[in-house]
Amino acid sequence: MTDTIEVQGLVKRYAGKAVVDDVSFTVREGEFFGLLGPNGAGKTTTLEMIEGLRRPDAGSVVLLGEAPWPRNPRLLPRIGVQLQATAFFDRLTAREQLSTFGSLYDAPAGRVDEMLELVGLADKAGTQAEKLSGGQSQRLSIACALVHDPDVVFLDEPTAALDPQARRNLWDLLREINGRGKTVVLTTHYMDEAEILCDRVAIIDEGRILRMGPPADLVRGLSAPTRISVERAALGLDDARSLPGAESAEQDATSTVITSRTPAPVLAALAERDALAGLQVRGATLEDVFLELTGRAYRA
Structure with missing residues (x-):
């Protein structure tokens, strides 16, 4: 071309x-x-x-x-x-x-x-x-x-x-x-x-x-972690942090969210525990690249 x-x-x-x-x-x-x-x-x-x-x-x-x-x-x-x-x-x-x-x-x-x-x-x-x-x-x-x-x-x-x-x-x-x-x-x-x-x-x-x-x-190229979310009732915070491959975990009012750069073992462990209710898996997006490069400060 x-x-x-x-x-x-x-x-x-x-x-x-x-x-x-x-x-x-x-x-x-x-x-x-x-x-x-x-x-x-x-x-x-x-x-x-x-x-x-x-x-x-x-x-x-x-x-x-x-x-x-x-x-x-x-x-x-x-x-x-x-x-x-x-x-x-x-x-x-x-x-x-x-x-x-x-x-x-x-x-x-x-x-x-x-x-x-x-x-x-x-x-x-x-x-x-x-x-x-x-x-x-x-x-x-x-x-x-x-x-x-x-x-x-x-x-x-x-x-x-x-x-x-x-x-x-x-x-x-x-x-x-x-x-x-x-x-x-x-x-x-x-x-x-x-x-x-x-x-x-x-x-x-x-x-x-x-x-x-x-x-x-x-x-x-960003090598950003994957965020894995399940219903809060399906998985406690301590259990989430102990999962193989989990780098960190946090909870909000409805969900437990696990961060991992190797999501496969996390997902396998969740399946073994029958803790897949409300499962959502979010990888990096172009927005993550944009924010990584330009910062998160508000531009008027």
Whole structure:
């Protein structure tokens, strides 16, 4: 596969402080790539430089074989951008919004209905954008980014503030978009979202990439313990601590939780004691990797 995006030594400063500091990575053609980080980590600024919306102070970006800055008109028909905050035209229906966006790129008329169908808004075609729900507005925003059939799609926190049902519904749409051969670059605060959707992720904090790779590889590299939980009535705390392979144990109002890096003997011992009631086994996740790298301090 060829590289669709090449970023080398990217730097952006505001008031003398580097908010993007020597960032380098590539995104392959057809890849679903995630850029993850806390608030203020530099994710959106990095995307905006790749998209040609901001000028880098140093470093280079090559997008589809061309430099996006200075603003490159040849790239505009080949990229689709869904920003963090989307503003639609007042009092236009979903179909009219898409038609307006499509006309900027000379998209064929039939493309509008195709996109409404793709994003599940065919029955809302005549509804004004301001009357759509949050999830429907996000779908319309993505449709506007796709109406001209771009090669690369940039999505900046597309599921922010959506309820769980709307989020998972949108995941199906994003998988379908990527399945059509589009390169997708995503920023998100939801680690489960990145773990499910992305082929590779880069975790960025204070403007620097801390770790990059497939989510499963990053999780395996953490070597975090497994947490095994059973009903409190099924196993006492002293018994839990004495199990083979148990590193520690604790109890809350309903559960006994055992921590172990060798869960097999713990599970076998629980089975022998008939203490599997309410069994839950939780291994490390991408969220554990994220917190290990960026810390647990709250970022406003």
